[in-house]
Amino acid sequence: MKRVLILFFLTVLGCTSDEPRHLVVGEWRWISSTGGIGGWTIKPRNDNERTLRLTADGKFEVYANRALLLSAEYRLSNRKSGSDRAQELILAVNNGILHQRDTLDNYPLFGGGRIRELSDAKLEFVEDFCNDCYSHSFVRK
Template sequence: MKNALLFFVFIILTSCSSKNSSVSKNKSLDGKWNWVQSTGGFAGTTSTPESSNQVVYIEFSGNSFKKYSNGTLSADLTFIIKTQKSIFGGEKPMLVSDNPIKDFGAISFEIIGDKLHLNEECNDCFGSVYVRAK
């Protein structure tokens, strides 16, 4: 009986692993993300690739962030991820520049499905949506 109980506990503990490679890959920032839209500012405007005549994508690799606008590298930064209090409420994971000279402030992020939501942590700032490149 004791062996059956230990076996049952072992099965439960090993089946509760969160190391699902497809889930962790989908929740990872690493890779290329294509810009869909940005909304915000004092006027609450919305920009898209069509309305701005720009093709924008970003790439994450480890702690490296690169942004390309119409094929030209426009930002090349390093960052760290910290969980901090958000102006939108609660604690959120944030991209924080680890280079004070090129500081871009804190940007909260959330990955929902194949979409990355980036929100600048300031009043009247912009939120942007990107879709994972296939």
């Protein structure tokens, strides 16, 4: 019986992950987006909360007032940037499914990009795959 208990505990302990969860994982409340040809700033109205949810298993979801707008897969990677060749973190989003049309005019659905700022409290990334792209700012929920 003692051996069975020891094997059980070793199995349970062996299945737990010591890998730290990446800082990007969690729920983020959208506070603003800036960009476009005119350099516009778009913010949510009081009755229109937007949430970006990033899971540890690579799910990327955008919600409007708890209704799912967009679901996709994401992947984090590093790449060398510009002339200084410094490493930058990239949030790549693929296989997106639009579940419903957004009700906020000119609201940019987040498509991933280069992460400019990431902390316990704030996430900011810029879509760097086009001209006049938007940068998106979030705070952790």
